[in-house]
Amino acid sequence: MIFTETPAYFDLEVKVNGENVSRRVPTHQRLLDFLRETLQLTGTKEACGEGECGACTVILDGETVNSCLVLAVETHGSEIKTIEGITSGEPPAEIQETFVAEHAVQCGYCTPGFILSAMQLLNSQTEITDEQVREGLEGNICRCTGYQKIHHAVANAGTKP
Numbered sequence: 001m002i003f004t005e006t007p008a009y010f011d012l013e014v015k016v017n018g019e020n021v022s023r024r025v026p027t028h029q030r031l032l033d034f035l036r037e038t039l040q041l042t043g044t045k046e047a048c049g050e051g052e053c054g055a056c057t058v059i060l061d062g063e064t065v066n067s068c069l070v071l072a073v074e075t076h077g078s079e080i081k082t083i084e085g086i087t088s089g090e091p092p093a094e095i096q097e098t099f100v101a102e103h104a105v106q107c108g109y110c111t112p113g114f115i116l117s118a119m120q121l122l123n124s125q126t127e128i129t130d131e132q133v134r135e136g137l138e139g140n141i142c143r144c145t146g147y148q149k150i151h152h153a154v155a156n157a158g159t160k161p
Contacts, residue, residue, distance in 0.1 A: 017085025025072045031065075032056045034072035035082060043112045045143075054140030057113035061154045070104050075133070083112035085117065094117055095157045102153035106144030114118070115139050116125035118154045125129050128158035 008027040015021070016039060023038055029106075035041045035058070044067055047055040051066040058067045061079040087091045095118050098104075105111050115135060121128065123138030133154045142150060 010076070012072055012076055014041045014072075014075050015079040017081060019089050027071070027073050029072045031058070031060075031070040031072045031080075033065040033074055035067060035080075041082050041084050044111055045112065047109065052139075052141070053110070054113040054117065055110050057116045057140065059116055059120060062157055064117050078139070081116070083116060086115070093119070095122065095154070097148070098157040099152045100155060104145060104149040106142070106154040110140060110144075114142070114150055118157065121154065122158050124159065128155065130155065133158070 010027050011023050012025045013022050025034055028151060032044060032046055035044050044058055045055040046068060048051045049068050051069040056067040057064050059080050095115055099115065117137055117140055125132060133151055
C-alpha cells in the first residue's frame with residue numbers, strides 16, 4: 001500500500017517590502033522559497049540552505065534572519081524587507097553606493113545579505129567600531145572578495161554624517 005498525504009496549506013498574510021501580500025502556501029514552504037518562487041523576489045539567494053552563509057538574509061520584523069531556516073507560515077502577520085525593498089525605485093541606498101565605491105562586490109551573490117546585515121547594523125548604532133562591524137557581519141560569507149573591502153565599506157558608511 002502506498003501512502004500519499006496531501007500537503008497542508010495556510011493562508012499567509014504578510015507585508016513584504018511595504019506591500020500587503022496574501023497567498024495560500026504549503027505549510028512546509030521555507031520563507032526563502034516563498035520570496036523567490038512565489039513572489040519572484042530573487043535577490044534573496046540560496047547557497048548553503050543551512051543558515052551558515054547569509055546569502056538568504058532578509059529583515060523580519062526589524063531583525064536579520066536566514067530565510068532558509070524560517071517557514072513562510074511563521075511570518076504570518078509580520079513585516080519582511082528584502083534587498084528589493086531597500087530602494088523601491090529610488091536612488092540606491094547609501095550602503096549600496098558605498099559597496100560600489102569601496103569595490104566590495106565581486107560576483108554579487110552574497111552582496112544582498114551583506115547589505116541587509118550592514119543596514120541593520122548602521123540603523124542600530126550612531127557610531128560603529130571595527131569590532132561592531134565584524135560582529136554585525138557575522139554569519140555572512142563571501143567567497144570572492146575576502147572581507148577587507150566589505151568591512152571598509154560598512155565602516156565608511158557608518159562614519160558619514
